Amino acid sequence: MKRFYFLVLLLGLALHAKASTLTIEITQGLEGALPIAVVPFAWRGDAAGPPAHEVGEVVAADLRRSGRFKPLATGEMLARPTRGEEVDFRDLRALNVENLVIGDVSPNGPGGYLVKFYLYDVFRGEQITGFSMPTTARDLRATAHSIADIIYETLTGQPGAFATRIAYVTSERSGKDKERVELRIADADGYNPQTIVSSEEPIMSPAWSPDGRKIAYVSFENAQPAIWVQELLTGKREKMTSFKGINGAPAWSPDGRFMALTLSKDGNPDIFIMDVARRSLRPLTRHGSIDTEPAWAPDGKSLVFTSDRGGAPQIYQVSVNGGEPTRVSFEGKYNARASFSPNGRMLTMVTRVDGQYRIATLDLETRDFRVMSTGRLDESPSFAPNGSMLIYATRAGDKGVLAAVSTDGRVQQRLRLQEGDVREPVWSPYHQQERNR
Numbered sequence: 001m002k003r004f005y006f007l008v009l010l011l012g013l014a015l016h017a018k019a020s021t022l023t024i025e026i027t028q029g030l031e032g033a034l035p036i037a038v039v040p041f042a043w044r045g046d047a048a049g050p051p052a053h054e055v056g057e058v059v060a061a062d063l064r065r066s067g068r069f070k071p072l073a074t075g076e077m078l079a080r081p082t083r084g085e086e087v088d089f090r091d092l093r094a095l096n097v098e099n100l101v102i103g104d105v106s107p108n109g110p111g112g113y114l115v116k117f118y119l120y121d122v123f124r125g126e127q128i129t130g131f132s133m134p135t136t137a138r139d140l141r142a143t144a145h146s147i148a149d150i151i152y153e154t155l156t157g158q159p160g161a162f163a164t165r166i167a168y169v170t171s172e173r174s175g176k177d178k179e180r181v182e183l184r185i186a187d188a189d190g191y192n193p194q195t196i197v198s199s200e201e202p203i204m205s206p207a208w209s210p211d212g213r214k215i216a217y218v219s220f221e222n223a224q225p226a227i228w229v230q231e232l233l234t235g236k237r238e239k240m241t242s243f244k245g246i247n248g249a250p251a252w253s254p255d256g257r258f259m260a261l262t263l264s265k266d267g268n269p270d271i272f273i274m275d276v277a278r279r280s281l282r283p284l285t286r287h288g289s290i291d292t293e294p295a296w297a298p299d300g301k302s303l304v305f306t307s308d309r310g311g312a313p314q315i316y317q318v319s320v321n322g323g324e325p326t327r328v329s330f331e332g333k334y335n336a337r338a339s340f341s342p343n344g345r346m347l348t349m350v351t352r353v354d355g356q357y358r359i360a361t362l363d364l365e366t367r368d369f370r371v372m373s374t375g376r377l378d379e380s381p382s383f384a385p386n387g388s389m390l391i392y393a394t395r396a397g398d399k400g401v402l403a404a405v406s407t408d409g410r411v412q413q414r415l416r417l418q419e420g421d422v423r424e425p426v427w428s429p430y431h432q433q434e435r436n437r
Contacts, residue, residue, distance in 0.1 A: 033070040034155065036063060036099045037092060040074060041117070042082035044106035051105055051140050055115060058144035059101060059151070062162040062189065066152060066388070067411030072097055084118060084127065092122045099128075101151060105140075112136055117147050119154060129154050141191065161384040164188045165428040166391060167196075167206040167215055168402060172420035174200075183217055185232065188384075188427075190415055196230060197237075204424060207250050212431045216240070216250035216259065227261060229276075240274065251294045251303075260284070260294035260303055271305050273320070284322055291316075295339040304328060304347065306336040315349060315362075329362065331369040337380065341387045346407070348372075348381040348390055359392045361407065372405050382426045383407075391415075393423040 038060035043050035063069035074080075078091040082104050092100055103117030118130035131150065135143040142163060149160030167185045174180040181203045186193040197203065201220040208215055209229075216229045225247045230237035241247045245264035252259055259274045263281075271284040271294045285291040289309035296303050297317075304317045307325070315329040315338045329335035334352035341348070344364075351360040351371065359373040359381045375394040382391050389411075391404045396414070400421030404413040415422075 033068055034099065035072065035095075035097045036069050036101065037072040037077060037095075037097045038063070038101040039077065039080050039082065039103075041102075041115070042104040044104050046107075051113060051137060053141045053144065055103065055105055055117075055140065055144040055147070056101070058141055058189075059117075059148045062145060062148035062160075063151065065162075065189065065413065066160075067406060067413075068152075068156060087120065089120075089122050089125045097122050099151075099155060103147075108134055113140060115140070115143050115147070119151055141187070145187065145189070158388060159386045159430075161386045161388065161427075161430075162188055164385055164430060165212070166402075166425055167208065167428065168422050168425040169203050169206065170420050170422045171400075183215070185215070185428075196232065196235075197228075205249050206424060206426050207252055208426060208428045209252050210254055210256045210429055212428050216252065218248050218250070227259075240276075240279070246292075249293045251296055253296050254298055254300045260296065260305075262292040262294070271303070271318075284318060284320075285325065293337050297340055298342060298344040304338045304340070306338065315347065328364075331360075331362075335360070339382065341383050341407070342385055343387055346387075348383060350379050350381065359390060359405070361390075370409065372407075372409055373403065375403070378403070380424045380426070384427050385430050389427075391425045391427055393425060 038056050040054060041056040060071040064071050072095065079088060081087045082102050100120040100122055101117060103115065106114050108114040113135050115133045115135055119128045120126065121128050133143050145163035148162040152160035165185050165187055170182050170184060172180055178200055180198065180200060182198045183196045183203050183206055184193050185196060196215060199219060199221055204218045206215050206217045214229055214231050216227060218225055219228055224242060226242035227240040227247050227250050228237050229240055241261065243263055243265035246262055246269050248262040250259055250261045257276060259276055261272055261274060262269050263272050268288060269290045269292050270286060271291050272281050273284050274281050287309055289307050291305055291307045293306040294303045302317055302319050304315050306313055307316050310327065312333045313336045314327055315335050316325040317328050318325040329349065332351050336350050338347045338349040346364060347362045349360055350357055353371060356376040357378055358371050359378045360369060360371045362369050372390060373392065378392055378394045380393045387407060389404050389406055391402060394401060394403045400423045402415040402422055402425050
């Protein structure tokens with residue numbers, strides 16, 4: 001019975017909700033956040049009015065969400081320059097603002113726009129960077145996220161992750177005894193939610209492909225668990241496995257050529273590696289325990305997974321070529337669902353503290369183990385692609401919500417849907433164009 005409970009807890013049946021926008025609430029910010037002024041961008045078009053999304057507002061909101069910046073309220077600005085020659089650095093210095101962002105949006109052909117922005121060092125009175133970015137009405141908000149990424153990286157030295165996306169599972173009652181479950185993706189700030197797949201059966205374990213173009217997930221349609229891969233652009237999907245028993249926890253290799261997964265087709269849950277193109281399988285673990293929840297190291301040479309082979313759920317690491325796994329986690333009697341930070345130096349996992357499930361991180365070099373969350377049922381942690389934040393699922397009252405915490409623990413956020421429950425978040429990788437920027 002204990003083993004059955006352990007397995008159900010690890011697989012974590014997915015919940016779901018309506019296609020409403022996530023609302024992000026910063027519950028704890030970073031002391032000493034950098035003061036910055038983001039002036040509302042000017043509209044250089046005709047009287048038809050500005051674009052639907054005010055670019056400056058999106059940029060300021062992104063920077064505020066990071067917890068590392070404190071944008072000046074528009075009402076507190078002594079002036080609202082939109083061109084370099086209009087900037088009076090004395091006004092900004094009087095407000096103790098360290099950096100300034102100005103810009104404008106102008107028409108650029110049918111349905112197109114040209115967005116220009118400039119970043120200044122207020123105390124030196126100099127422009128630091130600036131770009132002209134062609135875009136469309138549909139992609140205007142994404143362009144604003146890219147601007148925020150450039151500003152974030154310029155001022156912190158670390159790539160931003162505002163132009164990335166998150167995937168999550170939602171659940172809402174659709175009738176007396178029915179539940180509508182959906183897998184969705186949304187921008188990192190919760191806007192532009194899109195339903196990828198909808199079902200009255202559980203959906204769980206979403207996993208992004210390394211190029212961000214596909215998602216693997218587990219679906220229980222036809223009352224049988226199966227692993228599917230779905231293209232986001234076309235909606236085309238393929239069934240990867242549907243063996244008798246468990247088909248769960250898909251995880252892409254860093255190069256996208258392989259997929260690790262949990263199968264019990266031979267009787268006991270073990271980790272297998274699938275060649276995605278050939279659909280060939282090879283076992284990675286063979287043990288009488290439950291081995292599940294594989295996650296690849298960024299270098300593709302090893303994986304971590306959850307196993308109760310030591311008597312309780314703990315994290316183990318094994319070479320991609322197989323061999324004897326090495327135990328990684330030793331803090332407490334329960335650690336599960338681990339994944340690597342993008343640089344491979346840290347793991348995040350679910351740990352149990354006084355009977356409550358929390359999110360923790362483990363520095364693989366220093367062995368520093370830190371509990372990052374304070375909920376009673378926190379689960380499914382996922383690193384942002386720049387390693388600065390962790391997103392995870394938690395409970396607010398009787399409702400499933402998402403939360404995020406910076407990897408130093410100083411910035412905390414809560415993401416809410418107006419209706420339904422939301423769980424199993426996973427942060428996307430950078431898109432190819434973001435890697436090449």
